[in-house]
Amino acid sequence: MKLVVQVKLLPSPEQASALEATLRACNRAATHASQVAFTKQLTDRNSLHKEVYADLRATFGLSAQPAVRAVKKVVDAYTTLKANLRAGNLGPPASKRYRTAIATPISFRPEAAQPFDDRCLSWQYDARTVSIWTVDGRMKNVRFACSADQMKSLVAHRKGESDLVRRDGKWFLIATCDIPDPEVYEPVDWIGVDRGIVNLATTSDGTNYQGRRLGRYRRWQARKRAELQARQTRSATRRLARRAQKEKRHATQMNHRISKEIVSVAQRTGRGIAVEKLVGIRERVRLRRDQRGILSSWPFHQLGQHLAYKAKKAGVPFLEVDAAYTSQRCPRCGHTERANRPGRDRFCCRRCGLAGPADVVAGVNVRDRARSAWVFVTAPALSP
Structure with a gap:
């Protein structure tokens, strides 16, 4: 690599x-x-x-x-x-x-x-x-x-x-x-990672990396940008460029820290890492005008990239799985319904009654899909 x-x-x-x-x-x-x-x-x-x-x-x-x-x-x-x-x-x-x-x-x-x-x-x-x-x-x-x-x-x-x-x-x-690629070990299980805006990452183990501080920091930067843009001077333009780089470095540092911790846990426990495949999310999701800037500038993709290359460097198995209905599917009985998620933070299955934090449930679903996908990937080719 x-x-x-x-x-x-x-x-x-x-x-x-x-x-x-x-x-x-x-x-x-x-x-x-x-x-x-x-x-x-x-x-x-x-x-x-x-x-x-x-x-x-x-x-x-x-x-x-x-x-x-x-x-x-x-x-x-x-x-x-x-x-x-x-x-x-x-x-x-x-x-x-x-x-x-x-x-x-x-x-x-x-x-x-x-x-x-x-x-x-x-x-x-x-x-x-x-x-x-x-x-x-x-x-x-x-x-x-x-x-x-x-x-x-x-x-x-x-x-x-x-x-x-x-x-x-x-x-x-x-x-x-x-750098030569290390040999990828056979995982004993998987860590499912659900990425989001309120919570930057939530694992199937229940570990939660909140995005509240980053959200406050970005809103504060947005207010400062608006003040500088209103001045329309050369000095303001230079300061805007410096602020943009500073904000970018801040988000990158947080993604590095989160991905490093997740990869370290996976390597220590002999497990692999699975994330949702979020390609094309802008085309699939329709948002209000006030939400578009948040979604477009949030570092989902960068966190996935950091997880991928750090896992590869450490020899940790890494998979991207289908993201469809991971936040609406019950990991116990498999029932999938929008009503299973009555609020942003809560999950409650309408069939079997399983309840818990919605992001943790999504991480568990990602983990379960990785188990099935890995069996398919590593299965030996059938002889004719």
Whole structure:
């Protein structure tokens, strides 16, 4: 499995100035190559390389390998754009967003991330420094900081490109680590996880991770955003961007904490983890206008992603099961009816009388479906 490790660079003022000039030169070169690719309809890497390589070196001051990286960056950007168009992520072909995307060449921000391969960037792990190509020449002894676990992953598993990123005046290197998949054990049982808004996650064991604090925090951020948007100044716009990143990091940290605890319990008890498959929830569910922003911005998908990759890293079995009627089905007798859930928090079966917290019942249903699904997945193929 592939994981990314983000380390913080600690450049001197002179080194930071050279890194900034390098990012700007690389992104100017990539924007130029993008315009050529768009004008001449060059879709493959070799054709674009032949067309722009000499210009990138002569006009923008790039050496050989950074020029190659800039061309690849452009080709990858157009490949991603085509994939998004095919998937409908930019709306139907008649939409304004779709038409704008196909009518204009891709451009790159002056300080957008820039990939560096091992010819342009080398790591000195013992000294905790890197040597990196810049427009001012090869720059050595650029210090970086990371945790012990990150260093262990870098030394043992780093592979491929590393991205140079500048964010809020700070410098980072994002490295890709190719970690071998551990063997997945045979689970003795499953932990069903029900995800929601009021309760971020509820397990079939009855453990509840409430979203009340996160909800209050997001409502407070929404009020502050409204105040800043009303000012309509450049300073307010910059503060809005910082607040958005802060809110995103806060939600991500909560999802990391929740997923880490669930995976730890599953690994310790020899069980697997099962969650509901919530793909297409926006198309299936109709909400009031005041609820749409909450559902669209709530980190359901991210929590599922964190559970999936942490489980895979730990060798814990992970399944996604059908989400239909998990909150309305009685796990004891199987009776399914909307009236089984008289309130948001309570479940009471109209047939057998089983009662309990609705989210715990949903988690139990997810667990039961995982038991059946795992038997089907691991069953040996029948011989003809």
